[in-house]
Amino acid sequence: MTKPYDVIVFGATSFVGKILSRYLASQPAGTLRWAMAARSQTKLDELSGELGVDVSLLIADASDEASLQALCAQTEVIISTVGPYALYGEPLVRACVETGTDYCDLTGEIQWASRMIKRYGEAAKVSGARIVHCCGFDSIPSDLGVHFLQQEAQSSLGEPCNSVKMRVWKIRGGASGGTVASLMNAVKEAKADPAVRREMTDPYAICPADDYKRVRQPNVQGVQFDADFKRWVGPFVMATVNTRVVHRSHALQGHPWGEGFTYDEAMCTGVGAKGAITAGVVAAGIAGVMIGSAFSPTRALLGKVLPSPGEGPSPDEQENGFYDLRFIGRTASGKSLSVKVFGDRDPGYGSTGKMLAQAAMCLAFDTPKTEFEGGFWTPASLFGERLISRLTAHAGLRFERIA
Ligand SMILES: NC(=O)c1ccc[n+]([C@@H]2O[C@H](COP(=O)([O-])OP(=O)(O)OC[C@H]3O[C@@H](n4cnc5c(N)ncnc54)[C@H](OP(=O)(O)O)[C@@H]3O)[C@@H](O)[C@H]2O)c1
Known part of the structure; x- marks a missing residue:
């Protein structure tokens, strides 16, 4: 059954989440079904007013597994900007792996990424969830x-x-x-x-x-x-x-x-x-x-x-x-x-917001589950040229041979 959203931004009210949400709000109408999620209704209301967007606002807390499972049930891809990830990130990774929901984030906390790979790598292969850490300036x-x-x-x-x-x-x-x-x-x-x-x-x-x-x-x-x-x-x-x-x-x-x-x-x-x-x-x-x-x-x-x-x-x-x-x-x-x-x-912010958004859209639209199995991927191993094309066309990046 088709889920209502392509992408949910969890942590939309974070510093980088706001930049990312503003960028998603500027996408051409009808190209993306998305929603903003955070723990505070007041902050979400303020943000949606600031951005002037009419998207669903969903409440979830990083420590409330049921609320995270509810997000997963509604979307193909979850972006998380709720960090430090080593403190708050694991329950969402677990929920995505259990429900086969695709996920990308901005962590640069290698010690945490390593723990997630060891704990959930095999289960992600079984459920089909593609987990992609480090989708910002790093890395x-x-x-x-x-x-x-x-x-x-x-x-x-x-x-x-x-x-x-x-x-x-x-x-x-x-x-x-x-x-x-x-x-x-x-x-x-x-x-x-x-x-x-x-x-x-x-x-x-x-x-x-x-x-x-x-x-x-x-x-x-x-x-x-x-x-x-x-x-x-x-x-x-x-x-x-x-x-x-x-x-x-x-x-x-x-x-x-x-x-x-x-x-x-x-x-x-x-x-x-x-x-x-x-x-x-x-x-x-x-x-x-x-x-x-x-x-x-x-x-x-x-x-x-x-x-x-x-x-x-x-x-x-x-x-x-x-x-x-x-x-x-x-x-x-x-x-x-x-x-x-x-x-x-x-x-770390203006460019990272655009890169993370394009990585999520690449997951949602360019990497069919029939071709790319579940597991913990990296940006280059999963997205490769597909993401380079998106970043060059829509996110202000250039990749050039100089010698
Ligand atoms: N890889 C990169 O290039 C890159 C670039 C930028 C940032 N980052 C990483 O991205 C993360 C976010 O950075 P930031 O500067 O945007 O952080 P921030 O402004 O401090 O935001 C942290 C967010 O986490 C939310 N949060 C905390 N506990 C929560 C809980 N229990 N349930 C739900 N939400 C919770 C906060 O919610 P409230 O809004 O309600 O307080 C806040 O929105 C950091 O880990 C940072 O290291 C990486």
């Missing part, structure tokens, strides 16, 4: 950027690249309270549990356990000069999420990029002494936030200066933000190529 541009580069390598060089580097060339954007809360919770979990700590440093943390030969992965943690990019580089804060997703994509596709495939990410900070100093500042800043998040007094201090839940970049900052990511790949025989992924709007 769609990285995951699809590598996918695009490998397609180019196959078609023009005749072989895949067995090593790929991504460097953040330019970026402008900020963080929201939800992202800060998720990061702090992940650091807290890692401090309390050595198994979580080990998992967070494992590049293959969300890969299936198989006999694939795992190799030491490059990992930029301090200041380095990158001869390929002729720039100083420092660590990129999202690398510990994106690299894991790229390795899972590789594994789910049967390791087409070769035994010993390596992938790493870093942030370009410029040339000369200024570039080197900036790389040092980036490295120290990331280390400072990580260490600060691990201890209660400094966590409280950081809480005062960083955004609180519900806060994030201003509309101007979202509008004027952008990102330009560069990838270089090398084949086993020594050939190389470069591609670029560009996105308009600030990465």
Whole structure:
């Protein structure tokens, strides 16, 4: 029987949920049957007034399984922006897996994604639910950027690249309270549990356990000069999420990029002494936030200066933000190529809202259950070119070969 909605947004009243809902509200009439869900009727009423949309408003609480099952009964796909996911996300994943409902989210909490895969991976295959984590800035541009580069390598060089580097060339954007809360919770979990700590440093943390030969992965943690990019580089804060997703994509596709495939990410900070100093500042800043998040007094201090839940970049900052990511790949025989992924709007919100919405529509309209089985997928392994086309046509992204 046809369900009443293609997509329900759970967490529509979150900072990023509002941006996403505004974007869905701007879709051409008649193209999408959707509804907004959250725990607060008052906030939903306010949001629907602000957006001027006439869509159903549904009440559900992340801790009330019956309310989540009721959402699943009404829709083909659920988007969740209710985070930190490690605190609130599991009951909805379970409900989707039990009911065979497709699901996508914005988690960058790899330790949580790993738990969900272990707990519900087999059941999702049986029920047919397609679960796709990490459908925001982490990790769609990285995951699809590598996918695009490998397609180019196959078609023009005749072989895949067995090593790929991504460097953040330019970026402008900020963080929201939800992202800060998720990061702090992940650091807290890692401090309390050595198994979580080990998992967070494992590049293959969300890969299936198989006999694939795992190799030491490059990992930029301090200041380095990158001869390929002729720039100083420092660590990129999202690398510990994106690299894991790229390795899972590789594994789910049967390791087409070769035994010993390596992938790493870093942030370009410029040339000369200024570039080197900036790389040092980036490295120290990331280390400072990580260490600060691990201890209660400094966590409280950081809480005062960083955004609180519900806060994030201003509309101007979202509008004027952008990102330009560069990838270089090398084949086993020594050939190389470069591609670029560009996105308009600030990465974590303006662009993320559009990417998550397009991922959900790709699930609802472009990936029939008869062709794609249930399970925990990644953006590249499930959507591939279909999502690249959507993002290029409707979400301000560009994927280009540059060398
Ligand atoms: N991957 C990426 O690129 C990316 C980008 C942006 C954000 N994120 C992630 O997305 C998540 C959301 O970020 P945000 O800044 O939008 O967060 P936020 O504004 O703090 O929103 C969190 C939402 O969770 C809802 N919530 C909390 N407990 C709930 C419960 N028991 N039942 C139902 N709803 C509940 C809150 O409802 P109320 O509205 O009623 O308070 C709120 O709407 C975070 O985990 C963040 O890390 C990822």
